[in-house]
Amino acid sequence: MRVLTDNQQLLVHYGRIGQWIKERGDEVHAERIDEVLAELETEGVATSVAFCGLFSAGKSSLINALCQSRDLATGAIPTTAEVRAVTLPGTDGRVRLLDTPGVDSTDEAHREATMNALHRADVMVLVADYQHVEAEENLELLRAFFEEGKRIVFVVNQVDKHLDFELDFADFRAHVEASLDDYGIEVEHIYYTSTTASPHSELDEFRAWLCGLCDTDGHAHIAQVQKRLDSVVRDAIRQLLGVERDAALDEVRAAFGTEPLDASELEEWLARAEAELQDVEDEIERDLEEQSETARTLREAWVRTVELAQLAPYETTEKGRMYVESLRPDFKVGFLRSAAKTAAEQNRRAEAFVLDLTTRLTNYLLVPLRSQIAKDIRQVAWGREQWVAQLEGLSLEVDVDYVRNVVKVGALVSSQYPYQYVKDVVSRVKRDILGQLGVLVDNWLVEAQHELSNHQADKRHRIEEQRRKVDALRQVEAVMRKEETWIEALDRGEVPNE
Ligand SMILES: Nc1nc2c(ncn2[C@@H]2O[C@H](COP(=O)(O)OP(=O)(O)O)[C@@H](O)[C@H]2O)c(=O)[nH]1
Ligand SMILES: [Mg+2]
Structure with a gap:
């Protein structure tokens, strides 16, 4: 908090702020600031004291009695919500008493007039009449003043109505003090008064205390006024950000069913909501990782099965060799070395090789591979029968052309070539099978991921919910931060950046 040391500084600093508030469309608070500043310029008032409370508590009578005058009208229910000011005699005009119309639960205008006196007073005097000390309205007003950080004096008026034979006055006092304590309200003083003669009246003590307020020196006076101005500024900011804050709080209530009590609870809720969101996101991430890890392991095992399959044992290799040898340029069949016979022999050998190879391929690769895959797929939670059925398509037609x-x-x-040739054929077959397997596994993974994400609908729903909570809380946090930044800027006498 910047401490301002003279009237001129206050005028410049809060004049600028008032202007800014006015430009933002909040005329009410801008006017309040002007009102306080006008007071500074024109009067030698050190301390202002506002008298508030229910109608007919005796506020006006009390002020008259304190001033020993009849300036203020008493007895009638006020028709206007006007605040009247008088100076307390014997204070050189330095202590000013403000008479408010008082509150009545049926009239909002009067309550507003009371709250309106807040920014004009350094001390709030709550006057309760003897019979209504614990009226709800009184306690509520006390609480409002207390929360504003006001100096409070509680006056129980009309104590001439106390009947000593009913209750000892000391017991009555103890009871009043206990009620305030119960309500958690601290007041600077409690005075018991009567505007007519009463042995219990502390009217003179109260007057003496009020007169003492004129001793407030220049420094303390400026500090008091600054405190009032700051509280108007805070109200203005709260008002200016009200729509935004209410919207954010609505969201929070919609998401949580309730709202945090204060900033620290908000932070707690936010931290928890963020952690929960992170947890669910991590779970989903982990599920996906686990799935692709499993898929990777299975794919490797299947590839290994293909690679290790024995497709060309001795007899098969021999048939391959025989076929390749029949293709040599010097290979001729029959006595007449007829081309037709040679071709027929080559074809016969090719078919023999193909038949043997196909049988091996089916019995030693395709059948075991399909059943291994089907078994593996059925074991993982996200395997699907539909996909197992597709395994039938995993096959290869090896013919003479092939x-x-x-x-x-x-x-x-080359004499070594026949053996190399058989190896080449086997490689080619395996490569073709692996190609098919690759496509099949990729398709399966897409389907499996889709399936998993359906299974995760529940988790996704939780994520949505958590996100909504986090967003709502962050929104409130943002408004609060804005409020803080604005107040900090205004404290420095700067106009906030929006
Ligand atoms: N018995 C008694 N009556 C009082 C006292 N103070 C005020 N009254 C009466 O209470 C009524 C309301 O007083 P008023 O000052 O107009 O109350 P206000 O509405 O709070 O300003 C008037 O009839 C007063 O005469 C008091 O100390 N004792
Ligand atoms: Mg009155």
């Missing part, structure tokens, strides 16, 4: 296409004509002359 094996012929692998032949490298230029290599036929």
Whole structure:
């Protein structure tokens, strides 16, 4: 808090703030600031004391009695919500008493007039009449003043109505003090008064205390006025941000069913909501990771099965060799070395090789691979029968053309080539199977992820909910932060950046 040391500083500093508040459309608070500043310029008042309370508590009579005058009208229910000011005699005009119309639960205008006196007074005197000390309205007003950080004096008036034979006055006092305590309200003083003669009246003591307020020195006076101005500024900011804050709080109530009590509870809620959101997000992430990890492991196992399959044992290799040897340029069949017979022999050998290879492929690769995959898929939670059915498509047609296409004509002359040829055919077969397997697994993974995300609908719903909570709380936090930044800026005498 910047401490201002003279009237001129106050005028410049709060004049600028008042202007800013006015430009933002809050005329009411801008006017209040002007009112307080006008007071500074024109009067030598050190301390202002507002008398508040229910109608007919005796506020006006009390002020008259304190001033020993009849300036203020008493007895009638006020028709206007006007606040009247008188100076307390014997204080050189330095202590000013403000008479408010008083409150009545049926009239909001009068309550407003009372709250309106807040910014004009350094001390709030709550006058309760003897019979209504514990009226709800009185306690509420006390609380409002207390929360504003006001100096409070509680006056129990009309104590001439006390009947000593009914209750000892000391017991009555103890009772009054206990009620305030119960309500958690601290007051600077409690005075018991009567405007007519009464042995219990402390009217003179009260007057003496009020007169003492004229001793407030220049410094203390400026501090008092600044305190009032600051509280108007705070109210203005609260008002200016009201729509935003209410909207944010509505969201919080919609998400939580209730709202945090204060800033620290808000922070707690936010931290918890953020942690919960993170947890669910982590769970989903973990599920996905687990799934792709499982898929990766399975894919590797299946690939290994393909790679390790024995497709060409000795007999098969021999058939491959025989076929390749029949393709050599010097290979001729029959006595007449007829081309037709040679071709027929080559074809026969190719078919023999193909038949043997196909049988091996089916019995030693495709059948075991399909059943291994089907078994694995059924074991993971996200496996689907529909996908298992697709495994039927995992097959390969190896025919004469297929094996012929692998032949490298230029290599036929080499004596080592026949063995290499069989290896080439096996590699080609395995590569083709692996290609199919790859596509199949990729498709499956897409489906599995889709399936998983359906399974996670519940978690996603929780995420949505948590996000909503976090967003709502962050919104409130943002408004509060804005409020703080604005107040800090205004404290420095700067106009806030919006
Ligand atoms: N018996 C008694 N009556 C009082 C006392 N003070 C005020 N009254 C009466 O209470 C009524 C209301 O007083 P008033 O000052 O107009 O109350 P206000 O509405 O709070 O300003 C008037 O009839 C007063 O004469 C008091 O100390 N004792
Ligand atoms: Mg009155």
